[in-house]
Each structure stands twice: as C-alpha cells, then as structure tokens.
Amino acid sequence: MTAGTVLVLGADGYLGWATxxxxxxxxxxxxxxxxxxxxxxxxxxxxxSLIPIRSMPERVRLWQKLTGRxxxxxxxxxxxxxxxxxxxxxxxxxxxxxxxxxxxxPFSMIDRAHAAMTQxxxxxxxxxxxxxxxxxxxxxxxxxxxxxxxxxxPNIDIEEGFITINHNGxxxxxxxxxxxGSFYHLSKLHDSHNIQFCCRVWGLRxxxxxxxxxxxxxxxxxxxHPGLRTRFxxxxxxxxxxNRFCVQAAVGLPLTVYGKGGQTRGFLDIRDTxxxxxxxxxxxxxxxxxxxxxxxxxxxxxxxxxxxxxDARTAHDLKTSIVHLPNPxxxxxxxxxNARHQRLLDLGLQPHYLADTLIDSVIAMTQRYxxxxxxxxxxxxxxxxxxxxxxxxxxxxxxxxxxxxxxLSAGANRRSGAATPSPKARLAQxx
Amino acid sequence: MTAGTVLVLGADGYLGWATxxxxxxxxxxxxxxxxxxxxxxxxxxxxxSLIPIRSMPERVRLWQKLTGRxxxxxxxxxxxxxxxxxxxxxxxxxxxxxxxxxxxxPFSMIDRAHAAMTQxxxxxxxxxxxxxxxxxxxxxxxxxxxxxxxxxxPNIDIEEGFITINHNGxxxxxxxxxxxGSFYHLSKLHDSHNIQFCCRVWGLRxxxxxxxxxxxxxxxxxxxHPGLRTRFxxxxxxxxxxNRFCVQAAVGLPLTVYGKGGQTRGFLDIRDTxxxxxxxxxxxxxxxxxxxxxxxxxxxxxxxxxxxxxDARTAHDLKTSIVHLPNPxxxxxxxxxNARHQRLLDLGLQPHYLADTLIDSVIAMTQRYxxxxxxxxxxxxxxxxxxxxxxxxxxxxxxxxxxxxxxLSAGANRRSGAATPSPKARLAQxx
Numbered sequence: 014m015t016a017g018t019v020l021v022l023g024a025d026g027y028l029g030w031a032t033x034x035x036x037x038x039x040x041x042x043x044x045x046x047x048x049x050x051x052x053x054x055x056x057x058x059x060x061x062s063l064i065p066i067r068s069m070p071e072r073v074r075l076w077q078k079l080t081g082r083x084x085x086x087x088x089x090x091x092x093x094x095x096x097x098x099x100x101x102x103x104x105x106x107x108x109x110x111x112x113x114x115x116x117x118x119p120f121s122m123i124d125r126a127h128a129a130m131t132q133x134x135x136x137x138x139x140x141x142x143x144x145x146x147x148x149x150x151x152x153x154x155x156x157x158x159x160x161x162x163x164x165x166x167p168n169i170d171i172e173e174g175f176i177t178i179n180h181n182g183x184x185x186x187x188x189x190x191x192x193x194g195s196f197y198h199l200s201k202l203h204d205s206h207n208i209q210f211c212c213r214v215w216g217l218r219x220x221x222x223x224x225x226x227x228x229x230x231x232x233x234x235x236x237x238h239p240g241l242r243t244r245f246x247x248x249x250x251x252x253x254x255x256n257r258f259c260v261q262a263a264v265g266l267p268l269t270v271y272g273k274g275g276q277t278r279g280f281l282d283i284r285d286t287x288x289x290x291x292x293x294x295x296x297x298x299x300x301x302x303x304x305x306x307x308x309x310x311x312x313x314x315x316x317x318x319x320x321x322x323x324d325a326r327t328a329h330d331l332k333t334s335i336v337h338l339p340n341p342x343x344x345x346x347x348x349x350x351n352a353r354h355q356r357l358l359d360l361g362l363q364p365h366y367l368a369d370t371l372i373d374s375v376i377a378m379t380q381r382y383x384x385x386x387x388x389x390x391x392x393x394x395x396x397x398x399x400x401x402x403x404x405x406x407x408x409x410x411x412x413x414x415x416x417x418x419x420x421l422s423a424g425a426n427r428r429s430g431a432a433t434p435s436p437k438a439r440l441a442q443x444x
Numbered sequence: 445m446t447a448g449t450v451l452v453l454g455a456d457g458y459l460g461w462a463t464x465x466x467x468x469x470x471x472x473x474x475x476x477x478x479x480x481x482x483x484x485x486x487x488x489x490x491x492x493s494l495i496p497i498r499s500m501p502e503r504v505r506l507w508q509k510l511t512g513r514x515x516x517x518x519x520x521x522x523x524x525x526x527x528x529x530x531x532x533x534x535x536x537x538x539x540x541x542x543x544x545x546x547x548x549x550p551f552s553m554i555d556r557a558h559a560a561m562t563q564x565x566x567x568x569x570x571x572x573x574x575x576x577x578x579x580x581x582x583x584x585x586x587x588x589x590x591x592x593x594x595x596x597x598p599n600i601d602i603e604e605g606f607i608t609i610n611h612n613g614x615x616x617x618x619x620x621x622x623x624x625g626s627f628y629h630l631s632k633l634h635d636s637h638n639i640q641f642c643c644r645v646w647g648l649r650x651x652x653x654x655x656x657x658x659x660x661x662x663x664x665x666x667x668x669h670p671g672l673r674t675r676f677x678x679x680x681x682x683x684x685x686x687n688r689f690c691v692q693a694a695v696g697l698p699l700t701v702y703g704k705g706g707q708t709r710g711f712l713d714i715r716d717t718x719x720x721x722x723x724x725x726x727x728x729x730x731x732x733x734x735x736x737x738x739x740x741x742x743x744x745x746x747x748x749x750x751x752x753x754x755d756a757r758t759a760h761d762l763k764t765s766i767v768h769l770p771n772p773x774x775x776x777x778x779x780x781x782n783a784r785h786q787r788l789l790d791l792g793l794q795p796h797y798l799a800d801t802l803i804d805s806v807i808a809m810t811q812r813y814x815x816x817x818x819x820x821x822x823x824x825x826x827x828x829x830x831x832x833x834x835x836x837x838x839x840x841x842x843x844x845x846x847x848x849x850x851x852l853s854a855g856a857n858r859r860s861g862a863a864t865p866s867p868k869a870r871l872a873q874x875x
Contacts, residue, residue, distance in 0.1 A: 094556055125525055125575035129568045136567065136634070137560045140627075144556035168616035169609060178600060178609055178621070183780070185599035190609070190618035191637070196571075199641060203567070203634040206622070210630060214774040214829050343645040349614070398645050 023112030034234035035287035062244035091138030102149035121197035165192030171352035174305025212303035225279030225309025249394035263379035272340030274316025277350035279309030310364035454543030465665035466718035493675035522569030533580035552628035596623030602783035605736020643734035656710030656740025680825035694810035703771030705747025710740030741795035
C-alpha cells in the first residue's frame with residue numbers, strides 16, 4: 014500500500030517537526046502547516062529554544078536535499094477557517110495530525126488574557142478543523158494531540174478514555190471523568206468533548222492521543238543533520254520537567270522540584286511520540302469512531318525523576334543537588350496514580366524506556382549550547398496558579414525567585430536573600 | 445438578615461428577567477445586566493417573542509412604580525472583560541446569577557460560525573466573569589445556569605454532578621461523565637469544567653444549576669402587570685418543546701414530535717426556576733466548593749408530553765393531532781433515563797408539577813397573541829444536526845419543511861407535496 018498524504022498542523026513545534034520528518038521518512042506525502050505563532054510567543058516571553066533551529070523553509074529544503082523527499086510547507090493559522098477549509102479540501106489527506114495548539118500550562122495561567130486566548134485559540138481552531146473535515150474530507154482520520162493531564166489524578170486506575178461504570182444495578186461504558194489542572198489542560202478537554210461529539214453526529218473518525226510528558230531531542234531523522242533539529246525548551250513557561258532537570262544538571266544548578274515532588278505522571282521519549290503517531294495513522298479507527306490512546310511508556314514521580322538524573326550524574330562522579338521549591342501549581346503532591354497505556358503497545362509500539370544514556374545525551378547537548386542557557390529560567394517560575402504572573406522576568410523578581418523550602422541533597426546550595434550569589438555568578442562558578 | 449446585592453447577568457432573557465423580579469420582590473438589591481444581543485439574534489433569525497415585551501428600561505421603571513423596589517439596569521457584554529471586572533468590583537455582590545449565554549442548541553448547530561460564536565461567547569464570557577470574581581470579589585457566590593443536557597442519556601442513573609466510582613478495588617468521587625448533544629450543550633460543559641477548576645484553584649464558590657427544559661410564562665411577580673412580562677419563544681430555534689406544543693395546539697396545528705419521541709428529559713415550571721435560584725442563593729456553598737444541583741421537577745418523554753397536551757385539549761372537547769417528523773437532531777430516541785433531583789427539594793423547593801391548568805394557561809395566552817404566531821415556525825425545523833441549516837426560512841424551504849414520517853392520531857393531517865395546503869391557509873382553517 015502506498016502511504017498517502019498527511020497534513021501535520023503545528024509543524025514548527027517540538028513534536029510537530031519531528032513528526033513531519035518521521036512520516037516523510039516513512040513514505041508519506043507530508044504537508045507541514047504552522048502559524049509560527051510560537052516563535053512570536055518566545056519573543057513575548059523572552060524565551061528561546063536551547064537548540065538553535067532553522068526556519069521552516071530552510072528545514073524542508075535541507076530535508077529534501079538530504080533525502081529527496083519533499084515536505085510541502087504552508088503557513089496557516091487554524092483561526093482562519095476558510096484557509097483551513099481550502100487546505101483540507103485541496104489536500105484530501107488520509108490523516109490530519111493536529112499539534113497546532115497553545116501547549117503551555119503556565120502560559121495559560123499568566124492572566125485572564127492568556128487563559129482566554131489559550132481556550133479560544135485551541136477550541137475554536139479545532140472547531141474550524143472539524144467543520145473543514147465534515148464539509149470537505151469526512152473520511153480523513155483526525156489524529157489529535159491531547160494530554161494525560163485531562164485526567165488529573167483520580168484515586169482509581171485511569172483507563173484509556175472510557176470506563177465501564179456499574180451503578181445502582183445498571184452499567185454503561187462512559188467517558189472517563191476528567192479533572193484537568195490548568196486552563197491549557199482544560200482546553201484540551203474541551204477539544205476532546207467537541208471531537209467526540211463530531212464523530213458521533215457527523216461520522217468523523219478520530220484518535221485522541223492523551224500524551225504524557227515528552228523528553229529528549231533526538232530521533233533517527235533529526236540525527237541525519239544538525240540543521241534538521243527541532244526546538245528544545247527548558248524555561249519555566251515552555252520547558253517540561255525532565256528536559257529542565259537535565260539542563261539544570263548540565264549547568265551545575267540544583268534540580269528544582271515543585272513542592273513534595275510526589276506528583277506522578279506518564280512520560281515518554283520523543284522517539285516514541287513520533288512512533289505512536291505513525292502507529293495511529295497506520296491503524297485508523299472506523300468512520301464515526303472516537304478513540305483514546307494513552308500515549309506514554311513509563312510513570313515517574315517528579316522527585317523520582319530528579320533522583321534518576323542525580324544518579325546518572327553520580328555515575329560520572331558528578332554531584333547534583335535537589336531543592337524543593339514552593340509549588341506554583343495547585344495540585345496533589347502525594348497521590349495514587351496508575352494509568353493504563355496498552356493500546357499503542359498492542360499496535361506494536363517498541364518503547365524507548367528512560368535510561369542514563371538519554372539523560373547523558375541531553376546533558377551533553379546542553380553543554381554544547383551552554384552559552385544559550387539563561388540560568389534565571391531554571392529557577393522558581395514566575396507564573397503561580399493562584400495569582401497568575403508574568404511570562405518574562407525582571408531584575409527584581411530574579412532576586413526573589415528562588416526560595417528553596419527544603420534541601421534534600423547535602424550538596425545543595427541553600428540560597429536566600431541578598432547574600433545569594435546572582436544566577437549568572439553561580440552559573441559561572443558551576444562552569 | 446438583610447438580603448444583599450445580586451447581579452443577574454442575562455437579565456433580558458426568558459428566565460433572567462423573571463429571576464430579577466423574583467429576587468427583587470424577595471428584598472434583594474438586584475443589578476440587572478444584559479448585552480441585549482438576544483434581541484439582535486431575533487432579528488437575524490426572523491423570530492420574535494410570542495408575548496410582546498417591553499425594553500429593559502421600561503420594565504425596571506414599571507417595576508419600581510408598582511412596588512417601590514429598584515432594579516438597577518446595566519447594559520453589559522460579558523465579552524468586555526474590563527467592564528465585567530469594573531461592575532463586579534463596584535457592586536461587590538453577594539451572588540452573581542449567570543444566565544448570559546447563547547442558549548439555543550439549534551442556533552449553535554447552524555454552521556461553523558454559529559458553533560464557534562456560541563462556544564467563544566459562552567466560554568470566554570464565563571472566563572471573564574471568573575477572573576473578575578477572583579480579582580475583585582472572591583467570596584461572591586456564582587450561581588451558573590448549566591443544563592441537564594450536559595449529561596446526555598447514559599444507561600445508568602444520573603447523579604447530581606458527581607458519582608462515586610468503584611474500579612479495580614479502589615474508589616473515588618468523580619465528576620459525572622458527560623455526553624452533551626450540541627455545540628451549545630458542549631459550551632455549558634466547558635463552562636462547568638472551567639468553573640470547577642476555579643473553585644479548586646482560587647477558592648471561589650459556585651452552584652452549577654443543571655437545569656431541565658423550562659415551560660410556562662407566569663410567575664407571581666410577572667402577574668402583577670402585563671408590562672412586566674418576559675419573553676416567550678415558540679419557534680424552532682429558541683422555543684422549547686412544551687411551549688411549542690402548547691402553541692401548536694392553540695393554533696390548531698399538529699404537535700410535531702422529532703423522531704420516535706422516546707427522548708426523555710427533565711422539565712420544570714418557570715416558577716420553579718426562579719425559586720431554585722433563590723434557594724441556591726439563600727444556601728450558599730462554602731468557599732472553594734463547586735456543587736451541582738439538577739434543577740428539574742419531573743421527567744417526561746417528548747411523546748408523553750405531546751399526549752399530555754392532547755389530553756388537556758380533549759378535556760375541552762378539542763382534538764389535537766400528533767405528527768412524527770424526521771429528527772433533525774442526532775440523539776437516542778428510546779433510552780433509559782433516571783436523573784436524581786433531590787438537592788433542591790432538600791433545600792425546600794415546592795414543585796409546581798405539570799397540570800392541565802398550566803397547559804390551558806399557555807394555550808389561552810397564545811390565543812390572545814394568535815396574530816403574532818408565524819405557523820411556519822411550528823413545522824419541521826431548518827437546522828439539522830448533520831448538515832446544519834439556516835436560522836431563517838425561505839419560501840422554498842417552507843414548502844418542503846414539514847414531512848411527517850408517521851401519523852399517530854387518527855385526526856392528524858397527512859401532508860406532503862404540492863397538495864398540502866400552505867401553513868397560512870391551514871392556520872386560517874384552524875381558526
């Protein structure tokens with residue numbers, strides 16, 4: 014069977030770009046679309062990818078030069094409903110892989126405007142796509158990136174999207190009850206309900222990938238050339254926890270655990286993200302079917318992850334300290350967590366479990382780009398779930414940003430008040 | 445205890461206005477706010493209230509003249525975040541009663557633009573209100589009008605917002621799984637999740653009234669003067685089922701049941717709506733608490749309601765026919781339905797159960813305003829859940845609008861094709 018056309022929305026992002034390359038390498042005709050708004054948000058927040066990344070035109074040109082495979086690049090905002098409809102109508106894709114959303118929980122918690130923008134951007138953009146599919150490509154398989162964060166942390170086992178409930182002598186298979194933990198996570202839940210409805214009413218077919226926290230920066234395709242690299246975020250707005258820990262370790266700063274660190278989540282390697290998307294694509298649902306795959310390979314607590322990074326450093330005789338910061342989020346820090354993640358394994362996923370070598374690889378990459386690290390970004394985040402915050406940092410907030418509440422490792426620096434060396438000075442020391 | 449200030453949002457609507465009067469009569473200082481957008485939507489759809497209604501300034505003036513009680517009127521759009529914040533900050537209300545949403549399922553299903561507008565309007569408007577409460581009045585009790593339609597029709601008993609689930613040997617009390625049936629109902633579910641989150645994270649307190657289908661037009665306060673009347677919708681976009689049946693019966697047209705008519709829902713009298721809001725207000729939740737009350741008093745199937753209206757007419761020796769139309773919605777037409785509705789009864793609600801006298805009263809009112817009835821609005825609706833539609837009716841669609849698939853009563857007119865008398869002609873005959 015010849016692989017068909019796949020439209021990847023959000024193609025300029027961390028996972029969107031890696032997915033474009035993986036599907037192109039697998040023989041799919043990839044159309045890569047993105048509004049490039051994330052590059053604008055980086056300017057707003059004063060953040061940037063630790064790994065320098067090229068523009069989309071440069072990356073697709075390089076990919077074609079190296080492999081002979083063409084990725085069609087299209088600048089597109091999902092908020093532009095008629096442009097979305099035109100692209101879908103013209104492309105008649107076998108599948109649409111939809112990463113094109115504001116995907117930072119802290120960004121969504123900054124203030125009212127960021128909360129409203131996140132929900133409007135994500136929910137209305139996805140609605141625009143759903144109507145384009147209904148009207149122009151109703152057989153297309155929608156592969157939507159959701160999040161494990163839609164579930165929250167219930168005190169029962171988490172199933173994959175649906176649960177059979179027995180109640181007062183009757184039984185039904187119903188959507189799993191959801192308790193998202195930020196306006197961003199809520200936007201993904203709103204999407205999930207909208208998509209499920211459109212499958213039921215219009216006969217669309219969709220896979221909702223409830224993804225865990227992704228780490229790593231390398232895939233087979235990205236490894237082909239440095240110019241193909243995808244973005245790598247380590248800051249407090251866009252960075253995810255394991256990537257942040259590796260960067261902290263690389264520059265000799267303490268690993269910053271929010272609160273007790275008992276928060277347990279599902280995690281996966283970026284190589285498994287691209288494989289999962291491909292597996293969903295190769296095994297489409299029936300028309301009218303809405304299905305959920307929990308897309309992660311291992312569960313870790315935040316404190317457990319910090320210990321893993323610390324242990325990986327110890328293996329090289331390097332010392333890493335861990336500090337517990339006041340938790341800027343409102344979340345349970347000690348809870349039951351057991352989430353099923355069987356369906357992608359059943360389709361053939363071969364997980365890359367977290368190993369010291371991965372941690373070493375991220376740390377080595379970080380050290381290569383050490384000059385691009387802003388150490389302030391590795392401290393207590395500015396955005397608090399209770400009172401919001403600002404995405405950027407000012408000199409005054411920098412001084413008070415890092416307030417460790419507990420030091421676990423003997424080697425940790427206890428820093429507070431005016432006697433604290435500046436982050437820049439500490440970074441210089443660490444080097 | 446002196447009753448405090450209550451801000452009623454959506455005060456120009458069917459239930460919003462009735463609530464303003466009821467709370468003002470109860471001694472509350474009512475601030476009535478509305479964007480008046482519904483009057484604009486009426487112009488867009490070519491619909492109008494069967495009962496003529498006065499402007500908001502006229503109604504509040506008349507109320508003050510009759511009772512000496514002042515209702516402060518404010519034109520306000522919840523989309524204007526700073527105006528919302530200013531009003532909340534200034535009023536420091538004991539409670540905000542929030543009706544201010546696009547509330548028609550068919551309107552939300554017209555096309556992409558109406559779906560997106562409904563979700564953006566409702567979700568972002570409510571977010572603006574939530575942030576205003578967090579920042580300016582965190583102790584205010586938010587009383588939000590949700591809908592029983594958030595639950596859908598599960599095959600188990602419906603609880604009030606939460607359900608205890610036992611699963612694999614563990615147990616948790618979790619949000620009841622939801623399966624809304626239109627973009628409008630989905631917007632209410634998105635709101636519910638957002639509000640629940642804000643209670644958890646910010647310590648707000650909220651009552652989410654999952655309301656059934658409301659019928660009737662009179663309350664004790666409205667009865668004080670014809671100039672105080674609230675709107676009464678009977679058309680296919682804004683009208684609800686029992687009100688529509690009464691109008692159909694009044695003008696001698698068949699009662700139009702969608703599909704089999706086994707669709708079962710919760711219903712309540714408008715007098716109970718205003719009482720429920722007052723009971724919620726008088727019994728506020730604790731700070732940080734999010735609670736759900738299922739706000740209805742009786743369950744009926746659509747076919748059962750049609751039979752009740754027909755029976756009420758028979759008692760006066762009048763004959764009413766019932767036709768089953770192709771169902772424009774995608775919904776189960778034969779299903780289990782048993783929804784708990786205990787919490788408002790526990791607070792003291794004295795239900796007005798559906799009686800022939802109510803049906804007679806609505807029919808009598810309709811006959812008084814018979815000249816305002818557009819019979820085309822009482823036929824097969826233009827908006828279909830699968831393909832959308834237009835809110836207004838054109839001559840060509842009028843001709844094909846009514847296609848009965850099954851005639852239950854012997855007296856029903858079987859009408860199809862060119863031989864069908866025009867709706868106007870039939871109405872004239874019926875009179």
